[in-house]
Amino acid sequence: xxxSRFINLKFDLLRAWPWLFLAGVMTVFIGITxxxxxGVLLWILTKVSLAAFLGYWIYRSLHPYARVHELxxxxxxxxxxxxxxxxxxxxxxxxxxx
Numbered sequence: 001x002x003x004s005r006f007i008n009l010k011f012d013l014l015r016a017w018p019w020l021f022l023a024g025v026m027t028v029f030i031g032i033t034x035x036x037x038x039g040v041l042l043w044i045l046t047k048v049s050l051a052a053f054l055g056y057w058i059y060r061s062l063h064p065y066a067r068v069h070e071l072x073x074x075x076x077x078x079x080x081x082x083x084x085x086x087x088x089x090x091x092x093x094x095x096x097x098x
Contacts, residue, residue, distance in 0.1 A: 016052065016053060016056065019049070019052065020049060023045045023048075023049055026041075026045070027041060027042060027045060047094050047095060048091055048094070048095065050094065051087075051090045051091040051093070051094035051095065052087055052090065052091055054090050054094075055086045055087035055088070055089065055090030055091060056083070056086070056087055058086055058090065059082070059083045059086040059087070062086075063079075063082070066079045066082075068080055068083065
């Protein structure tokens with residue numbers, strides 16, 4: 001594996017970092033205001049974040065050539081909708097299942 005491909009893969013894996021950062025900030029806020037709920041909140045945040053991450057990568061692995069940033073028009077809209085369905089289904093599945 002070339003160095004540039006490794007660097008691109010590393011940054012690609014961290015594409016959703018703003019959501020993870022926001023989850024951390026909200027966890028700190030709840031920890032300050034309601035420390036007795038911190039364990040429950042942390043478990044829920046962990047499940048939802050993991051489900052979103054898995055949904056995104058399930059979509060990427062099943063549709064390797066459907067890169068939303070490379071598509072235009074109707075194809076882009078359809079690819080974004082399919083990606084949202086995958087991520088939403090993963091979140092619902094983990095939210096109800098565990």
